[in-house]
Each structure stands twice: as C-alpha cells, then as structure tokens.
Amino acid sequence: MATAPEPAFIRRFTVSERAIHWIHASVFFSLLVTGAILYFPTLSVAIGRRQVVKDVHLWSALAWVVAVLVVVIVGDRRALRRVLREADRFDADDGRWLTGKRAPQGRFNAGQKVNLILTGVLSLLFVVSGLLLWLGERDTRFRLDGSIALHDGATLVSLFLLVGHLYLSLIHPSTRHALRGINRGDVREDWAEKHHRKWVEAERDDRPV
C-alpha cells in the first residue's frame, strides 16, 4: 500500500462506494418528495400537476437504475464486491452488537450491515412494485391488487430506516463523524478505533512495516 502516511486518517470508502451512496440518497429524496405529493391529498391538491409529478417520479427511478449500472460498469467493482462480502458476514461480535451489547466491529457495524441488506431488499421491491404499477396502468396483465400495498409498505419501512439513518449520521454525537467517510472517503483513525476496531486492526496488519 503506497499511500502517503497520514496517521490521523484512515480511508474507509472508495469513490465508487460513495457514488452509489449519494446516487441512492439523492434519487430516494426525489422519489420520496414526488411520492408524497402523489400520496397525500393535502399535497396532491396543493401541487396538482399530477402527470408532471408522476413523470418526475418515474424518470427519477429510471435515472437511479441507469446511474447505479454506470457506477458498477465503470467503477471499482472490487470495492463494491467487498461491500457485499462484508454485509454478508455476521460473526459472534455482530450478534452481541445486535442484542445491544458492545462488541468490536468491522468496517461496517452490524446495524450498518442490516441497513445495507434492507436497503438492497427495499430497492428490489420498489423496482418490482413500481414497475407493476406503471405497466399495470396500461396493460391488464400487470395489474395486481397487491402492487400498491407492497409499494406503500416498502415506503413505510424505508422511512423508518431513513429517520434512524439520518439521526445517526447527522445528529448523534458519537456517530456523526461517519458522514465524513461517505463524503470525503476517510475518517479519523482514533474514531475508527473506537467504533470499528476490527477493521482498523486489519488495515494495520495489511500495511507494510
């Protein structure tokens, strides 16, 4: 590893990982706002222009699919695969962490792995239900009365996750340093030692002496 020695900071996320995160965040926001307008009568009536709002909603979803594909194709697939691998693995420390006890964590703590998995599941369910709703408007073959329930249910779960996610990343004092990592790529090593010890130790093991 030939990085310039910066003892204070440790690189946590590559450009590709950060790109995926911010694409997801910005599109989610757009979908949430337009979705809320389509869903809540007060907003539907106040904003009107249902067809325009629907179009923005659909094009946002399409943009998400395309943007993610672009990052996967031209980006650092190795880094992205590493994310999947890490999210896949839960050890005894993760188990303890999820029951509320403190235990040393890796680059992603157990809660973050759960968030990753759920976000992946919800993205899939949104695409499926959204596609069915869109196609079903024109073609009876795609009309299922469970589509809107799934779309609504996924929204509710997503909002739940989002509130927690935003709280921890923007407000909660001990964790909000993580925002730097997803923004600029690196985090303070001393902070990382406290919150993601196994990762820091593994990184040190990898560094040439």
Add this chain to the structure above:
Amino acid sequence: MTELPERKLPEPKRREPKRREGVPVGRAAFLGLAAAGISSLAWGKTAFDAVASAIPSGLPSIAPSNGWRIYSISSPLPTFDPATYSLEVFGLLDKPFKLSYADLQDLPQERQVSDFHCVTGWSVEDVHWEGVRIQELLKAVNLAPNARALRFNSAELPYDSALTLEQALLPDVMLALKMDGKPLTRPHGSPVRLVIPQMYGYKGVKWLKSIEVSREAFAGYWEREGYDNDAWVGRSNGYGDSS
C-alpha cells in the same frame, strides 16, 4: 484473490479465519426478505386493508390506513361557486333542464354507507354518502325510446364517464352532495359527484357539470386510456377472471 503485496517479513498476526469470516447470513436474509416481499403481491392488499380497519380513523393518513388519495387529470381542481353553479341535464329527453345547488339540495336525499375501491388497488371502507338517486333526478321527464345510457361530464376537463341506464339505476348509485356528514369538499368533487360503489372509482365522476342522456355508454376519459367501461369491482380491468 489476494490483494496483499509479497511479504518479506514474518507473517503478520491474523485472527483466526473462522472468527473473522463470520457466517454468510446476509445473502440468506436478502433472499428471504426479497421473496417475502414479492409474495406480498398476492396477500398484501388483504393484509393492508385488515390493518387499516383495525387502526382507528382520524389518525393522520400515513400508511397503512383507510386514507383517500386524490387523483386528478388537470390542474387546478375545479372551484365550486354556489352562485353560478348549475347541473345541466340534456340529450335524449323531452324536457332538458338545469338544477342549481339549492335545487339539488331540495330533492329527496338518501343516505348510504359504501366502500370505495380504486382500480390501482387502494380502498376506503364505510364511506357515508348522502345524495340524490338518479331515478329521482329523472322523475319529472320522459326519456326518448332510444335512450340507453347516461354520460357524466366533469368540470375537470376532459374527464367524463358513462353508465348504461340499467347501471345508473342500481340501488346504490347516487349523485352525492355530502360525504361523511359534510358537504363534498373540493378534492372530493364539490358540489356533486357520481357514486357507484359496485364499480371502480374512476367511474364516479367528480365536479359534475352536466349529464347527457345518450344512445350508448361512450368510452369516457379512463376508458379511452384502456380501462373497462363496465368497471365492476373485482371482476374487471384484469382483476378476478377478467382479461
């Protein structure tokens, strides 16, 4: 696949692989949850409606709820002016006429409680409607022999829909002036809307402006977009056995 450079120094300390690797629970959870989610396409609406029924109404309409959604096709929504409003009834009848809002209110009113079903999959249960039966509206006139249908035109252009006479005279069809005890609000089609509970909501024209007695039930706005004329709940538009 190794990412580590060649080492000339003694092996660095490593944790035991087993403890470090962990169990591949993540992919199982992903697949299981995704499968459960997709399966909800079959049972989701039933579950959703059941939960919504259990939640007391009056809570903010956050899902799951029996909440309304307001779909419109043009902006802004029509505004009701009691001073200038009239419902025009014309076409294949001997004496075309116009009714003011007060005229409508003076007609005998009936009440009913019905469920509302949108073709997109959401429903609102136990809506209290109060309004005028079509029979009552047409009592004083004679329809032409070739009159077979009624076409309902909205002030929200170009929204329209049509029913056969037989459908329009069903016992739970009405021109509603009140919803849940209060005069229709603007989002819900003030001052008067068609209510036909046995069909999907798109048949229930809001902001009713005129009714034309006609030879046949021409395709209205959503019917021209591919939805069924005979929009029976559960057996049209691809639901149930319908194609």
